[in-house]
Amino acid sequence: MSYNLFEVYGIELEYMIVNSATYKVNHIVDKLFIKKSGSITSDVENGKIEWSNELVAHVVELKTNGPTADLETLDVLFAENVREMNRLLKDFDSELLPTAAHPLMNPEREMQLWQHSYSKIYALYNRIFDCRGHGWSNVQSMHINLPFSGDAQFEKLHAAVRILLPIIPGLSASSPIFEGKITGFKDTRMHVYKTNQKEIPEMTGKVIPEQLFSKQEYHTGIFEPINKAIRPHDTENILDHHFLNSRGAIARFDRGAIEIRVIDIQECPKADVAIAVLIIEALKLLVSEELVTLEDQKQWHENDIFEIFNAVIKDAEQTLVESEKFAAIFDLKAPVSVKQIWEKIYSLVKENISEKHQESIEFLLQNGSLSTRILNALGEDPSEENLLKIYKELGQCLQENRMFLSNKTVKTN
Incomplete structure (x- = not known):
């Protein structure tokens, strides 16, 4: 079934399982699923939410069980499923950990692939790319799936998504620490994402998708080069180009959707869904052409957008955008901070957002990305002891x- 623009949404949230005492990653997603459903399975339907496995055995995904039009109570649904998972994980002295990256994990030593359904595909990925890197086994994100019906809607949505992609990490960055060290990137997940498939560069491209605005253009410009590049490695022909395409937003013509993948997971579903709502409203604004025409949106080359994106993954909301042309989209003057761009967008769409989500968005705009708040909490003491204290609080x-603020948290209803 096809849906029109902004008619329904699909949201996916990824979490890692850690030992509650040591906070080391625990490869027991299969045991969690057996505990829940009585058998080893890759998917567990739990009412309106579905649980799924991922490439590695310590990461579990929660997603809407099919498209949904209801974003108002979605964070509550996700939160209920988080609590249920945590209850089941108690028997294994384990729990879920949020944020886009474990601050202490060493993937060289600790990575384990999922060993059940789809394991053949994961093993092939591992053979080609060596999945022991952070970019494969220490990255958790939120994906937003947005529907389109036909080329005309795809053109509008793809043009708008490309424009918005570079500033999304300014809202969502939550991965400032790898292996106990402050990396210098607030969105280190996206920094490693850029190169984790360097063996076959056609798969990720420049992260920002190319100027392709029809199904035929997309097949010729993205899918065909991917299929050609993977053929020598995929001798059994088991990989699908829809999954191989790893840009920051990918077109899923098989289900009539564009999936946005540059969003770090937050400390709680309340924050995740609020970010999703703001991104969706920003895209509606761009699609409406109220800010800038479709033709002008289509003129942006991926290299120019990537330049902004590359700066934003380093400094998140504090990044200064020097491009006059990009600032002008939002009727602002360069240099302008990404925080100021999001404040402007929010002022234009606020009336379309419920009070509940407004409160969360205003908290984010006021206190900064989760990475900024984690770094503020760390202060001058990035010791393992202090890191564990902060990440246990995030748990x-x-x-x-509820949302995280430095060494204390803000209670919300």
Whole structure:
């Protein structure tokens, strides 16, 4: 079934499982699923939410069980499923950990692939790319799936998504620490994402998708080069180009949707869904051409957008955008901070957002990305002891669906 623009949404959230005492990753997604459903499976339907496995055995995904039009109570649904998972994981002395990256994990030593359904595909990925890197086994994100019907809607949505992609990490960055060290990137997940498939560069491209605005153009410009590049490696022909395409937003013509993948997971579903709502409203604004015409949106080359994106993954909301042309889209003057761009967007769409989500968005705009708040909490002490203290608090935020602020948290209803 095809849906029109902004008629329904699909949201996916990824979490890692850690030992509750040591906070080391625990490869027991299969045991969690057996505990829940009685058998080893790759998917567990739990009412309106579905649980799924991922490439590695310590990461579990929660997603809407099919498209949904209801974003108002979605964070509550996700939070209920988080709490249920945590109850089941108690038997294994384990729990879910939020944020886009474990601050202490060493993937060289600790990575384990999922060993059940689809394991043949994951093994092939591992053979081609060596999945022991952070870019494969220490990255958790939120994906937003947005529908389109036909080429005319795809053109509008793809043009708008490309424009918005570079500033999304300014809202969502939550991965400032790898292996106990401050990396210098607030969105280190996206920094490693850029190169984790360097063996076959056709798969990720420049992260920002190319100027392709029809199904035929997309097949010729993206899918065909990917299929050609993977053929020598995929001798059994088991990989699908829809999954191989790893740009920051990918077209899923098989289900009539564009999937946005540059969003780090937050400390709780309340924050995730609020970010999703703001991104969706920003895209509606761009699609309406109220800010800039479709033709002008289509003129942006991926290299120019990538330049902005590359700066934003380093400094998130504090990034200064020097491009006059990009600032002008939002009727602002360069240099302008990404925070100011999001504040402007929010002022234009606020009336379309419920009070509940407004509160979360205003908290984010006021206090900064989760990476900024984690770094503020760390202060001058990036010791393992302090890191564990902060990330255990983040685990509590996930359990209670509340937002994190430095060494204290803000309670929300």
